[in-house]
Amino acid sequence: MIQTIFRIHPTINIARVGTSEEFYIAPETAAGEIIPSDPPLYGGLPIRPGTDDTPITAEDLRDTQGRVKRQAARFRLFAYDGPQTRYPEGGGREVTIGATVDTPQGSKTIRDIIWMVHLANKKANNYRITSENGQEEGIVAYENGRTPPIRNAAFGSDLGAPDRLSRLVIDAGPRALPASSGGDVTIHFNDKTIPATFGTARNPIVPLSTYPVSFPFMHFRLIEQHGRIDTLGEMTIERHSGRLLVVGGYGRAAGILGPDGKPPPLDDAVDNDFWFDDTSDGPVRALVIFDDGSSVEAVGAWFVCTDPGYAPQVRNVVSTWDDIYSTWVEKLDLIPDLFSNGQYNPDFPAAFDRDVQPIF
Numbered sequence: 001m002i003q004t005i006f007r008i009h010p011t012i013n014i015a016r017v018g019t020s021e022e023f024y025i026a027p028e029t030a031a032g033e034i035i036p037s038d039p040p041l042y043g044g045l046p047i048r049p050g051t052d053d054t055p056i057t058a059e060d061l062r063d064t065q066g067r068v069k070r071q072a073a074r075f076r077l078f079a080y081d082g083p084q085t086r087y088p089e090g091g092g093r094e095v096t097i098g099a100t101v102d103t104p105q106g107s108k109t110i111r112d113i114i115w116m117v118h119l120a121n122k123k124a125n126n127y128r129i130t131s132e133n134g135q136e137e138g139i140v141a142y143e144n145g146r147t148p149p150i151r152n153a154a155f156g157s158d159l160g161a162p163d164r165l166s167r168l169v170i171d172a173g174p175r176a177l178p179a180s181s182g183g184d185v186t187i188h189f190n191d192k193t194i195p196a197t198f199g200t201a202r203n204p205i206v207p208l209s210t211y212p213v214s215f216p217f218m219h220f221r222l223i224e225q226h227g228r229i230d231t232l233g234e235m236t237i238e239r240h241s242g243r244l245l246v247v248g249g250y251g252r253a254a255g256i257l258g259p260d261g262k263p264p265p266l267d268d269a270v271d272n273d274f275w276f277d278d279t280s281d282g283p284v285r286a287l288v289i290f291d292d293g294s295s296v297e298a299v300g301a302w303f304v305c306t307d308p309g310y311a312p313q314v315r316n317v318v319s320t321w322d323d324i325y326s327t328w329v330e331k332l333d334l335i336p337d338l339f340s341n342g343q344y345n346p347d348f349p350a351a352f353d354r355d356v357q358p359i360f
Contacts, residue, residue: 002170003103003104004011004080004081004101004312005079005080005081005083006077006079006080006095006102006286006296007080007092007287007298008075008077008215008284008298008299008300009075009077009078009301010028010075010301010306011301011302012285012301012302013026013074013302013303013304014026014071014304014306015071015072015167015232015245015246015247015303015305016070016072016306016307016308017070017248017249017250017251017278017279017305017306017307017308018067018068018069018070018072018229018251018308019067019068019226019251020062020065020068020070020100020330021357022051022063023069023071024056024060024061024069025046025049025073025074025245025249026071026072026073026074027044027045027046028047028053029043029044029045030043030321031043031316031319032043034355036164041055041065041149042243046145046286047061047074047084047184050240051071052241056129061098061232061310062260064144066127067308068251068308069230070233070248070249071308072246072247073247073303074244074245075243075284076094076244077095077127077167077286077288077298078092078094078095079092079093079094079095079099079101080092083100084157086165094123095177096107096110096179096241096242096243097111097112097113097180098110099112099241100266100347105294106280108290108292108294109290109291110288110292111201111290111291112178112179112204112289112291113178113179113180113242113287113288114177114178114179114204114286114287114289115235115237115244115285115286116175116177116197116204116283116285116286117174117177117235117246117282117283117285117303118173118175118283119189119232119233119248119281120170120172120173120232120280120281120282121170121232121276121277121279121280122168122170122275123151123276124152124170124275124276125151125152125159125164125165125168126150127148127149127150127151128150128270129270130148130268131149132149133185134271136185146166146256146262150271151271152164152206153273154273155167155168160290164313166219166238167214167220168210168212169211169214170216170229170278170280171212171214172189172190172191172213172231172232172280173208173211173212173213174196174197174208174211175187175235176198176206177186177236177237178204178205178240179237181236181237182239183235183236183237183238183239186234186235186236186293187236188231188233188234189234189235189262189280190215190230190232190287191213191230193341194207194209194357195207195208195209195211195213195263199287200226200295201289201290201293202293204287204289213292215229216254217254217258220257222256222257223254223257223263224252224254225253226251227252227280228252228254229249229252229253231249231250231278232248232249232256233248234246234247236320246284246303246306247278248280249277249326250278251278251279251307252277252278253277253278254275254277255274255275255276256274270298279305279307280303280305281301281303281304282302283341284300284301285297285298285300285301286298317359318331339356
């Protein structure tokens with residue numbers, strides 16, 4: 001019996017803030033790898049909006065006024081004929097409205113897809129990057145029951161305290177959007193639109209009118225030199241494909257003014273108390289609605305919005321993929337011929353195009 005499983009891809013997608021209303025789409029190829037093209041190009045280039053895979057050029061990074069365009073994250077829905085048991089397994093296919101899938105109850109046609117995204121910024125109510133010893137220790141700082149110091153300790157030492165949660169967390173709340181809107185609707189993550197989630201096939205979008213939306217300007221007197229943080233971005237449907245596009249904020253920052261009316265210090269690369277910015281992250285979910293009135297939720301994904309990428313085609317010496325791949329190899333026994341019993345095999349045959357060329 002075939003049981004279709006739906007997954008949102010990519011599982012983690014990276015958006016970037018910018019000062020322009022315009023945007024391009026996040027890369028969908030690996031940086032540092034040569035992709036088939038004429039002339040050959042390195043992967044990792046963002047994509048022109050309105051296209052499947054046309055890379056941007058240097059002229060596409062800014063708008064006509066010289067403002068940096070934002071990078072949108074594009075999400076797709078894939079169907080698999082059963083659970084995945086290993087990586088990479090493949091076998092999935094992208095599905096949109098009108099696609100037919102097999103279920104234990106027979107063949108069904110997708111009538112609509114309700115996308116739901118929830119964006120927030122919890123940076124001001126979280127742990128510092130730097131430990132008490134002044135070092136950035138990463139995961140080591142959380143070992144043996146330890147944690148780094150918290151940010152904004154002046155608001156109390158409990159990260160779960162209602163006062164900290166309500167004032168220090170930027171929370172736009174969730175928003176829901178049907179794929180059938182076809183790009184005609186853009187929903188903003190601000191204080192003007194009503195939060196909503198998906199429900200059932202009969203009641204697909206459920207407003208959450210009492211959701212406690214929170215932005216810094218609601219609670220503090222602020223210095224806002226480059227505009228108010230009043231949105232974390234927006235979501236819409238890509239017109240030609242039915243895919244979801246999520247765009248982040250505008251690179252704005254705001255600081256809580258002191259009793260003397262002066263702005264707080266801004267003297268650290270990351271850990272600055274009493275400051276906010278409009279980066280964000282949060283879950284991406286989808287409810288698949290069928291023609292017979294039934295529905296099923298897809299395996300979700302995650303949206304992350306960070307700082308601009310001024311040279312997106314240049315790969316870091318150690319990429320996020322390198323870190324993930326190393327973890328799978330060393331902790332999950334992905335390639336026992338390469339790593340087993342706590343050590344690497346020096347006789348493992350390396351492949352130039354896979355293991356060496358991306359570094360160059």
